[in-house]
Amino acid sequence: MVYIAKDVRDIKEAIAGLLERAAISPHKKDILIKPNLVDAIAPPVTTPVEFVEAIIDCFRERWEGLNIVVAEGTGSAERSTHEVFKHLGYHLMAERKGVELIDLNEEPLTRLSMPYLTRWKEFYLPTVALDYYIVSAPVLKAHTLAGVTLTMKNMMGFVPPSHYRMGGYWKKSAFHTRIDEAIFDLNNYRSPDLTILYAIRGMRDSHLGGAQLSPGIIALGSDPVAIDTYGTVLLGRDPQDIGYITMAHGVLGMSEDITVVES
Numbered sequence: 001m002v003y004i005a006k007d008v009r010d011i012k013e014a015i016a017g018l019l020e021r022a023a024i025s026p027h028k029k030d031i032l033i034k035p036n037l038v039d040a041i042a043p044p045v046t047t048p049v050e051f052v053e054a055i056i057d058c059f060r061e062r063w064e065g066l067n068i069v070v071a072e073g074t075g076s077a078e079r080s081t082h083e084v085f086k087h088l089g090y091h092l093m094a095e096r097k098g099v100e101l102i103d104l105n106e107e108p109l110t111r112l113s114m115p116y117l118t119r120w121k122e123f124y125l126p127t128v129a130l131d132y133y134i135v136s137a138p139v140l141k142a143h144t145l146a147g148v149t150l151t152m153k154n155m156m157g158f159v160p161p162s163h164y165r166m167g168g169y170w171k172k173s174a175f176h177t178r179i180d181e182a183i184f185d186l187n188n189y190r191s192p193d194l195t196i197l198y199a200i201r202g203m204r205d206s207h208l209g210g211a212q213l214s215p216g217i218i219a220l221g222s223d224p225v226a227i228d229t230y231g232t233v234l235l236g237r238d239p240q241d242i243g244y245i246t247m248a249h250g251v252l253g254m255s256e257d258i259t260v261v262e263s
Contacts, residue, residue: 002221002230005263008200011218012054015196017263018220019058024194031059031068032102032132034192036139036154038208039076040087044139044201045208049089051198052137056097059135070094071128073104073157075170081105102128104158105171112189119181123189124163136192136224140202140215140231145179147242149207150231151195151224152187152252159186180243187224187244187252195227196220199234225253230260 003022005014033055035047056068070090074081081103085091094101107126115121138154146153161171175182199217203210215234221227225248229239239245239255249255 001223001259001261002219002226003261003263004217004219004230007216008218011051011200012057014218014263015054015058015220016061018196018218019062021261021263022220022222024220024222026059026063026066026133026193028133029066030132031066031135032128033068033070033135033137034154034157035070035072035090035137036141036149036157037072037074037081037084037088037090039074040079040084041208042088044141044198044203044212046088047137047139047198049093051196052090053093053097055135055137055196056099068097069100069102069128069132071102071104071157073107073126073159073161073171075156075172077169077171104128105161107160109160109162114185114188117185117188119178120185120189123186124160125158125190126160129158129190134190134192134194136195138195138197140197140199140213140234141207142203142205142235142237143207145176146183146244147237148228148232148235150228151192151197152228152244152248153183155186155191156183158190180247183244184247184252187248191224191252194220194222195224197227197231199231202235204235223253225249225255226258229255229258
């Protein structure tokens, strides 16, 4: 099920309404908000800082005693994650809200194993990914290799460059090989607990620049496959053409017969 707010004017009000309608209840007090900050490029290539700030406010107003952090591991080869945080206003926001910013590229790792997977039979993830309730806050974007980059691909921020930078320009360059299997396997190890998708504006053709579109929507859901299916349709693409979505259908969530509830 996907919950949506259309023609959004007030981001915080829209998110609060979606949380209420979806009856979300985090099962942990430790909350990790994961934006898409692939590089120091302005929104909608990246998640707007005001969007993440509104999520923080809504969670704090709805539930007491939460420990909220904002975490990313940028793919930029030229900049550190904290340089990207600073460039996009996240350092100032973190000071205002009293939240910690975590560089996932530098976090302690846990080795995991799923021998039945085809791309990553073993995998290294930051331990915080296993300890926190993950709220994925992606933007609506096409992608030149995967077709789209929404919530399941947003989990690539957790991928440590120490193990998955294998040549090439990008810090997580190993994922460029058999990318659909790579995204699918990653999400078998850890997928988001909740997604709040920024689809007020988006990128129609590419994930790093080009033509924009303006659906005016925020979408929320706990099924990452359903959210990615919905976002793919918003981008004017067929979910059946997105390899990792077809792999994930029936395993990590549902991409068929999705119920969309307007808040």
